[in-house]
Amino acid sequence: MNTxxxxxxxxxxxxxxxxxxxxxxxxxxxxxxxxxxSSTQLNLSWTDASTNETGFKIERSPDDVTTxxxxxxxxxxxxxxxxxxxxxxxxxxxxxxxxFNGSGDSAYSETNSAVTLTPLAEWLLANFTPAGLTNxxxxxxxxxxDGDGLSNLEEHxxxxxxxxxxxxxxxxxxxxxxxxxxxLTLTHxxxxxxxxxxxxxxxxxxPGAWSAGSNFVEGPLFMSQTTSIVMETFRDKTxxxxxxxxxxxxxxxxxxxxxxxxxGSNMFFALDEVACGIISNLxxxxxxxxxxxxxxxxxxxxxxxxxxWTNGATLAKRPFPGNHHAxxxxxGRLYLLGGLGxxxxxxxxxxxxxxxxxTQGTAMxxxxxxxxxxxxxxxxxxxxxxxxxxxTNRLARYDxxxxxxxxxxxxxxxxxxxxxxxxxxxxYVFGGRINSLAGFDDxxxxxxxxxxxxxxxxxxxxxxxxxxxxxxxxxxAFLNGGFYVxxxxxxxxxxxxxxxxxxNRVDVYDPAANTWRQARPMPTARHGICPAVFNGRIYxxxxxxxxxxxxxxxxxxLEIYIP
Numbered sequence: 002m003n004t005x006x007x008x009x010x011x012x013x014x015x016x017x018x019x020x021x022x023x024x025x026x027x028x029x030x031x032x033x034x035x036x037x038x039s040s041t042q043l044n045l046s047w048t049d050a051s052t053n054e055t056g057f058k059i060e061r062s063p064d065d066v067t068t069x070x071x072x073x074x075x076x077x078x079x080x081x082x083x084x085x086x087x088x089x090x091x092x093x094x095x096x097x098x099x100x101f102n103g104s105g106d107s108a109y110s111e112t113n114s115a116v117t118l119t120p121l122a123e124w125l126l127a128n129f130t131p132a133g134l135t136n137x138x139x140x141x142x143x144x145x146x147d148g149d150g151l152s153n154l155e156e157h158x159x160x161x162x163x164x165x166x167x168x169x170x171x172x173x174x175x176x177x178x179x180x181x182x183x184x185l186t187l188t189h190x191x192x193x194x195x196x197x198x199x200x201x202x203x204x205x206x207x208p209g210a211w212s213a214g215s216n217f218v219e220g221p222l223f224m225s226q227t228t229s230i231v232m233e234t235f236r237d238k239t240x241x242x243x244x245x246x247x248x249x250x251x252x253x254x255x256x257x258x259x260x261x262x263x264x265g266s267n268m269f270f271a272l273d274e275v276a277c278g279i280i281s282n283l284x285x286x287x288x289x290x291x292x293x294x295x296x297x298x299x300x301x302x303x304x305x306x307x308x309x310w311t312n313g314a315t316l317a318k319r320p321f322p323g324n325h326h327a328x329x330x331x332x333g334r335l336y337l338l339g340g341l342g343x344x345x346x347x348x349x350x351x352x353x354x355x356x357x358x359x360t361q362g363t364a365m366x367x368x369x370x371x372x373x374x375x376x377x378x379x380x381x382x383x384x385x386x387x388x389x390x391x392x393t394n395r396l397a398r399y400d401x402x403x404x405x406x407x408x409x410x411x412x413x414x415x416x417x418x419x420x421x422x423x424x425x426x427x428x429y430v431f432g433g434r435i436n437s438l439a440g441f442d443d444x445x446x447x448x449x450x451x452x453x454x455x456x457x458x459x460x461x462x463x464x465x466x467x468x469x470x471x472x473x474x475x476x477x478a479f480l481n482g483g484f485y486v487x488x489x490x491x492x493x494x495x496x497x498x499x500x501x502x503x504x505n506r507v508d509v510y511d512p513a514a515n516t517w518r519q520a521r522p523m524p525t526a527r528h529g530i531c532p533a534v535f536n537g538r539i540y541x542x543x544x545x546x547x548x549x550x551x552x553x554x555x556x557x558x559l560e561i562y563i564p
Contacts, residue, residue, distance in 0.1 A: 027051035027100035029108040030081075035115040040090035040123045040194075043115050045083045047098050051107065054078050054100035061085060064505050064522045065095040065112055068497060090196065091119040091258030093524065119197050119258050124157045128164065142255060158200065158253050160192030160230050171232075174249060182240035187249040188224060191231050199256035202235040205248045218249070256537070257563040260521045265303075265540070265559035269312040270296050273545035273555040274529035275475070276328035278335040280354055282306050284533055285316075285335050286542050289324030289342070290555055297343070298322040300352065303542065303559065305535055319352065319359045321345035327374035327421075328476075328531065329381045331401045336362070338383050338399070341370035346388075349399070363404045366397050373421030373430045377449055382409075382428045384447065387417040392435040396447065413456040414443050420474035420486045424512060426450070431477055431486050431510070432467045438492045438502070438548055440472035444510070468508050468517045469497065473528035473548070478539045481564055484510040485520065485539060490528035490548040499526045502548035507562070524560055538563055 028051035036044050045059065059074040076083055088094060095114040100107040118126070125140055133139040139146050140163075142154040149166035151159070161167040172188045191200065202218040203211040220235035237247050257263060268286070275288030284303040290296040299313035319337065323345030326337040337350040347369055349362035365372075369386030376382075381399040385392060394415030398407045416433030418440075423429065428447040434440050444457040444464050457464040471489035478485040489504040498504055505526035509518050527544035534540075539562040547554035 025053065026105040027054035027102055027107045030057065030098045030100055030110040033096065033098055033110040033113045035094075035096055035113045037115050037118050038084070040118045040120050041086060041088050043085045043088060043094060043096075043117060045085065045096055045098070047081050047110055049079060049081045049100075051100050053102055054107070055102040056080075056100070057083075058099050058101055058106065059083050059085070060097050060099075060109075062095040062097075063092075064524075064526075065114070066497065066499060066505070066526075070095075070097065088117050089258075089260070090117055090123075091261040092117055092521065093262075120194050121154075121157055121197050121255060124195075125153075128162070154198065154255055155253050158192060158195045158198035159190050160195070176241055177236070179236065182242060184240060185237040185247045185249050186234050187251065188232060188234045189251055191233065193226075193229055193231055197255060197258045199254055201252045201254070203250050203252060204237045204239065205250075206239075206246060208248055211248075211250070213252075259563055261563050262521060262524050263561040263563065264524065265561050266308060266310065267559060268301060268303075268310050268543060268557040270299075271555035271557040272296070272301075272543040273550045274324035274341075275531050275543045276326035276337055277476075277531040277533050277542065278328050278330040279533050279535055280330055280333055280335065283354070284535070284540060284542065285352065285354070286531070287319060287322075287326065287328075287337065288529075288543055289322075289550070297324070302354075303540070315357075317352070317357050317359050319350050320361065321348050321350060323348075323370065325370040325387070325418075325529075326350075327372040327383060327386075329374055329376045331376060331379070331381065334401075336381060336399075336401065338374055338381065339365055339368075339370045339372050339386055341387065346370055362399075362401075363406060365399075366406050366408055367393060367395050369393060369395075369417070371417040371419075373416070373419045373428070373433075375421055375423035375428045377423050377426065377428060380449070382447065382449070384412050384421070384428065384430055385416045385419065385433065390436065392417050392433075398449075410447075410452055410454060412445055412447075413454050414441070414445060414458060416441065416443065416445075416472075418472040418474075420477040420489075422477035422479045422484055424479055424482075424484075429477065429484055429510075429512070431484070432471055432474060432489070434472035438472065438490055440470045440489065440491060442466040442468070442470035463515065465510070465515050465517055467510075468519075469504075469506065471495075471504060473545075475528070475530040475544070476532055478532040478534050480534050480537070480539060482511065482513065484512070485532065485562075485564075486510070487532050487539075487541060488523060488527045488530055488544070490545070492548075498548075501526075501546060501554075503528050503546060520564070521562070523562075525556065525558055527556060527558070 030047040032048040060070040062070040098110045156163045221233035224232040272288030298318035300316040323340035323343040325341040335352040347365040372386035373384040384396045392415040394412040396409045419433030420431040430445040457466040473490035503526040505523040507520040530544035
C-alpha cells in the first residue's frame, strides 16, 4: 500500500507540475532572423525557448515604430520558421515574434528586418551562376554575354534571356499618321515585373542632340499585353513634314523600385536643422551642430554623378552660421533667408559656387528663422518664422535682381517650423507650430497673382489639411504633381512617433484632387530636414533624429526616395 500511495502521490505531483506549467505564459522566443528569398518573400526563423506554447504570433511593421506593428500570422506550437509572402519588392520590413497559450502571451522576441529582393537582383540570381555573379563581364548591367546587342539591363527590362541570343521581335521604327500629320513612332516590349527599369524615349533632328520629356515625345501608348509582357509605342511630337530628318531612341536605366528608399553615402559629420539647394549636379547643405562650432559654419556638397561628399574644408564658410535657414536657389546661387543663432536672424546670405564666396543681401523685413519659402517667377517668397520664439504671420517678397523686399498680405495663421514648397505658381505652407513642439495641421496657400491666402482652417474651407498635425518638417518636395511632406517632430507621447518623438511618415498632397495619401515612410525618422528633388528622386540629407535636437540629435545620413 505504501508503494501504491507513493506512486499515486508522485502522479498527482507530476499532474500538478503539468497544470502549473500550462497555467504560465510561455517563454520569450529568441534569436529571430529575417532573410530575403525573393522580391515578394522574407523568411523568418527563431529559437523556441518554451515548452508550453500553443503557437506563435508573427507581427510586421514598415518602420519599427511600436504602434505600427500588426499581426500577420499565427503558427502552431513547436515551429520556429515562417515565410512572409505577398510583399513589395525592394522594401524593408521589420518583424517580431511572441509565443502564446491560454494564460497569455510571452514577451516579444528581439526585432529584426530584411529587404525583399529587387526585381533586378532576383533576375540576376535566377540567370547567373555564383561565379558569373562575381564577374562583371558576365553579369554586369552593361555586359552582353550572349552577344545579341542587348545589355543585361535591357534583357531584364524586356524579359529576354541574357545567355541565349534573342531576337527582340519589336517592330522597326515607322511613320504613322495622327490627325492631319505623320509622325515617327517606335514600338517596344517591356516586362511587367521589371518595375525597377525605366525606359526614357528621346527625339532628335540629328543623332547628336537628343531631347526627352512630354514636350518632345508622346507616350507610352498601349498596344497589347500578355500575362508578363506589354507592348507599347512612343511617338515623336514633331511631324515628319516639318523636319528634314527625325530620330527616336529608347534609353533604359536602372531607376530603382517605385515607392522605396535607398541608403546613400553618409556625410563626413552630422548636422541638424539643415537647409539646402541644388546647383548643377551638386546638392549644397548647411546646418547646425550642437557640439562643434566649426562644423556649424561648414558648407558641404553632394555630387549626384559620383555619389560622393565634400568634407566641408574646401568650400567657403557662411558668415552667420546659425541654423533653421530657409533656402532657395536662383540664377546659380544659394540664398539663405533668416536663421536662428549666430546673429543669423533675418539675414540674407548668398553663396556663389562659381567663386566659392558668400555675400550678404538686404536683410528681411523681420528678424526671424525657421521661415517658409519658395521661388515663384523669379521672386523668393518668405512667410512666417520664429521671432524670439514667437510665431509671426508676416509675408514678404524678395527680388534677387534688385536685392529689395516688398511686404505682402500676412498669413492667416502665423507659423514656424513648417514645410513649404511651390507648384510653380503658388506658395504652399503645411503644418508648423507657434511655440511648443505641438504642431498644427494647416494647409495655407498664397496666390501671388491675386495677392490672397486660402487656408484649410478657415470656416467652410474645402482645402484638405495635413493628415497628421506636426512641425519641424523643413521643406516640402514637389514632384510629379504632388507635395511630399516628410518627417517632423512632436511633443512626447504623440501618436506614431519614435521613442525620441520624431516622425518617419511621408504624406503626399495632390493639389489638383485636393487629397492626401501616405507614401513609404523614411527608413530613419527625422526632423529639421530639407528634402531636395533631383532626376525624379527625393534626397534627404542629415537632420535631427530626436525632437528638439541636442548634442546627440544630429545625423549624417543620406536617404533617397524613389516615387
